[in-house]
Amino acid sequence: MDFQPTEDQRDLRAGVRGLLEGRYGREALRAAVDAAAGTGTGTGAAVDRGLWRELGEAGFFALRLPESEGGVGLGLPEAVLVFEEAGRALVPGPLVATHLAAGVVPGAAAGTAVVTAFDLAGDLAGDLVAYLGEADAVLGAAVLPVGEPVRAADPLTPLHRVARPGGAEASASASRSASVSAYVSEGALLTAALQVGSALRTVELAVRYAGEREQFGQPIGAFQAVKHTCAQMLVRAEVARTAVYAAAVTGDPGEAAAAKLLADGAAVRNARDCLQVHGGMGFTWEADVHLHLKRAWVRAEQWRTAAEAEELLAAELLDSAG
Template sequence: MDFRLTEDQRALRRGVRELLARRFDREALREAVDAPATALDRGLWRELGEAGFFALRLPEDEGGVGLGLPEAVLLFEEAGRALLPGPLVATHLAAGTVPGAAEGTVVVTAASEGLVPWLDEADAVSGDVTGAAPLRSVDPLTPLHRVARTDGHPAGEAVLLHAAEQVGSAGRTTEAAVAYAREREQFGQVIGGFQAVKHLCAGMLVRAELARAAVRAAAVTADPVEIAGAKLLADEAAVGNARDCLQVHGGMGFTWEADVHLHLKRAWVRARLGMTAERAEEAVAASL
């Protein structure tokens, strides 16, 4: 069986990357971070809707693109790579049930593991947010509210799409670490020539690729246990790679001007959305 991406899937991924490079490049990211108040870019949200980001899995006769979960995973990898802000997963899952969600004219958020991202900006909410209280978020681009945690199990699709975002972030920090290691010089040579730095970069690549394989496999099987395992691996890759990327950058990585800390902070927040490590571990352990 051939598990490589098809030409159509590669074209889909390339198209989303080009769209985000044009509409949410590094300059736009830094402008969003440095803005005095966090606000969702509604124009970008509508462009995503027009590009089929939210309607990707709706049938064509319902105005959708008619693709499946494996293709959705590719889109969310790119969103994670770009650190695209907003309740993307909830709006994507609401397409077809909440009018305007598929077109990007309506923003939908959802309560997950006791947290609700972007509640003040949302036009519709999935789940009970009674008594929601603002919570200071470590991620400057993910405003949060806390709600009473429910005992219900999160939807597998939501878990997997959050995991796909983590994979995208893990891949991007790997690229950033390698690029910096190739240009930064110490003691008369680039730091990428030092064994310790090589080991860090190699470990980042292994984590990212292992998580990517697990997420894409779970997108094909849609097996709940495989999804839980993929979320565990993706969270570990996103957080671990961001930390190692900081190590490669040294003191520069800890400055506000560097983007590495933004990937780490987003990875911490995403690790608490969809399915926490504790729940994922319990799901995997129960199947053994």
């Protein structure tokens, strides 16, 4: 049996990559980062509404809506390919929530509305919501809540803290569970696809720098330690990508949780290894590596954390053993 992407799926991926390279290439990414830094608040940049509408026109958000409802009529396997490309390009914004809201929130499918979600783990003071200040709606919520801006690790992911009605003693996930419970599995899988795209991109960045940077008269990529690091990065990313593709085909919540667990690890560890390959250059603001690491940290806390994924997988193992 051939599990390779079909020609149509490869064309879809190539089309999305071409769109993002032309519309949100490195110059646009760096301009957004500089704009976020220029605010002096550290709370991130606004969603590019023009890009959002272009993604909507390209079918990014309506990809899985039936054609009878104005969508593209494709499935999860195609969606993860598209989100992998968005992760590779570090496209900011609540991509997953808006995609999941297509057909539910007016304007989400067309990209004329920005939809976020209670997809982040909360803290003792309340729930954290990404892009709340730029959102038109919150997935599963009747009204748009008011939140307090908080400093975020990723300059392109502004965060707000929304007070939890139940008080600080309530469960960290209590106020968000009702609104996102129906979307958690798909949200986790699509976020895993974003992480895979980032993990693969950091492999590319590491290999390219290893071929350009010279020490002792030869590229550092010729040294065994660097070769091994880059090889481990590739294996890590490809294992995670395989898990994401498999979960997209089966639609199984347990496999989606496992894919998220692997993809989070691949994105974070690959970004760290990429930093090591770059050496001191990797820690500068001019390099893109730190942006992948910071975004990977945020995504690892979205939809399903490592602890939540491990609990689900453990429960499935116990049920099968019983």
